[in-house]
Amino acid sequence: xxxxxxxxxxxxxxxxxxxxxxxxxxxxxxxxxxxxxxxxxxxxxxxxxxxxxxxxxxxxxxxxxxxxxxxxxxxxxxxxxxxxxxxxxxxxxxxxxxxxxxxxxxxxxxxxxxxxxxxxxxxxxxxxxxxxxxxxxxxxxxxxxxxxxxxxxxxxxxxxxxxxxxxxxxxxxxxxxxxxxxxxxxxxxxxxxxxxxxxxxxxxxxxxxxxxxxxxxxxxxxxxxxxxx
Amino acid sequence: xxxxxxxxxxxxxxxxxxxxxxxxxxxxxxxxxxxxxxxxxxxxxxxxxxxxxxxxxxxxxxxxxxxxxxxxxxxxxxxxxxxxxxxxxxxxxxxxxxxxxxxxxxxxxxxxxxxxxxxxxxxxxxxxxxxxxxxxxxxxxxxxxxxxxxxxxxxxxxxxxxxxxxxxxxxxxx
Numbered sequence: 230x231x232x233x234x235x236x237x238x239x240x241x242x243x244x245x246x247x248x249x250x251x252x253x254x255x256x257x258x259x260x261x262x263x264x265x266x267x268x269x270x271x272x273x274x275x276x277x278x279x280x281x282x283x284x285x286x287x288x289x290x291x292x293x294x295x296x297x298x299x300x301x302x303x304x305x306x307x308x309x310x311x312x313x314x315x316x317x318x319x320x321x322x323x324x325x326x327x328x329x330x331x332x333x334x335x336x337x338x339x340x341x342x343x344x345x346x347x348x349x350x351x352x353x354x355x356x357x358x359x360x361x362x363x364x365x366x367x368x369x370x371x372x373x374x375x376x377x378x379x380x381x382x383x384x385x386x387x388x389x390x391x392x393x394x395x396x397x398x399x400x401x402x403x404x405x406x407x408x409x410x411x412x413x414x415x416x417x418x419x420x421x422x423x424x425x426x427x428x429x430x431x432x433x434x435x436x437x438x439x440x441x442x443x444x445x446x447x448x449x450x451x452x453x454x455x456x457x458x
Numbered sequence: 459x460x461x462x463x464x465x466x467x468x469x470x471x472x473x474x475x476x477x478x479x480x481x482x483x484x485x486x487x488x489x490x491x492x493x494x495x496x497x498x499x500x501x502x503x504x505x506x507x508x509x510x511x512x513x514x515x516x517x518x519x520x521x522x523x524x525x526x527x528x529x530x531x532x533x534x535x536x537x538x539x540x541x542x543x544x545x546x547x548x549x550x551x552x553x554x555x556x557x558x559x560x561x562x563x564x565x566x567x568x569x570x571x572x573x574x575x576x577x578x579x580x581x582x583x584x585x586x587x588x589x590x591x592x593x594x595x596x597x598x599x600x601x602x603x604x605x606x607x608x609x610x611x612x613x614x615x616x617x618x619x620x621x622x623x624x625x626x627x628x629x630x631x632x
Contacts, residue, residue, distance in 0.1 A: 414592055433610075434581060434609070434610045434613045434614070435584065435588075435606055435610050438584035438585050438587070439585075439588055440585070441585075443578075443581060454574065454581070455578070
């Protein structure tokens with residue numbers, strides 16, 4: 230039996246305040262390659278702030294985030310942007326696809342931004358659209374597809390560059406149960422197959438049930454539920 | 459669940475032996491809990507006595523397992539009224555969980571930990587059902603979804619109670 234892999238992304242003692250209100254008040258986190266970890270908690274508990282700190286979108290006031298052995302606190306804004314482009318993928322509650330581009334172009338975009346030639350990027354994008362069971366909407370614009378299809382396009386876009394960590398913030402929040410479940414099944418299957426870690430922020434238990442384990446954030450503090458059980 | 463009605467319903471498509479009935483029941487509804495043979499035969503004996511089934515034939519060799527049962531007209535009417543009758547929604551007003559939370563507060567034990575431990579256990583079972591659902595057929599999906607929605611309702615209660623623990627502690631202390 231092999232030992233569990235080292236954590237890919239860890240956070241210790243994160244604190245972050247917006248004005249006088251602390252959004253994070255000493256939160257910890259860790260995730261290993263290929264693992265899906267749900268971050269749960271009531272609205273306003275600090276789960277999205279935790280995700281933003283982990284992804285290097287905002288800097289924590291105190292504490293440290295380490296990715297692949299490197300401290301993100303010591304990185305410049307440019308270095309963190311480069312890291313997000315190269316190693317991270319993102320899925321938000323509302324797909325946030327570019328309305329003027331076709332679904333295929335949307336999915337190809339992260340690769341194009343990293344310098345991949347159009348034909349190669351679109352070939353890869355088509356594979357991911359197929360994998361997410363939305364090959365038929367490749368030529369359509371986001372406004373012409375359903376919410377569930379749009380969200381699967383967004384998942385394809387998050388995975389197209391082969392990220393090592395996918396950050397999903399309420400990825401099914403705008404979908405009905407059936408479409409939400411389909412997005413979760415496809416996202417977690419793809420992540421397990423590609424050994425991508427998934428940080429899944431959700432307040433829905435049925436969505437969290439697709440994770441391997443969960444942490445709960447309350448009043449800016451995190452609690453690892455594996456240790457609670 | 460009313461085993462008698464389920465067995466009667468299965469007989470509507472044609473006469474069956476007790477063993478076939480058990481197999482058909484387990485295949486469609488048994489999942490975690492297959493029927494015991496004894497339960498099948500005692501149920502059939504009751505249905506027979508009440509005139510809802512009749513013996514359609516007995517194979518050589520004797521013994522109760524050789525009987526072939528057929529549904530009677532009264533049996534069909536009984537299934538029909540059972541299907542038409544809504545099930546009574548269970549309000550679960552006296553839950554063990556509520557009792558545990560109040561007792562923890564009364565005795566000065568950490569009620570928040572109790573709720574968290576329960577929450578983790580609920581989610582563990584929800585994960586298991588989700589795995590079973592994604593690997594299963596449509597019947598598995600529907601059965602697991604039913605359980606998942608109920609567990610989710612419990613979990614929402616656990617979360618809400620966690621958020622109101624301070625308030626509840628004050629009330630309990632009065």
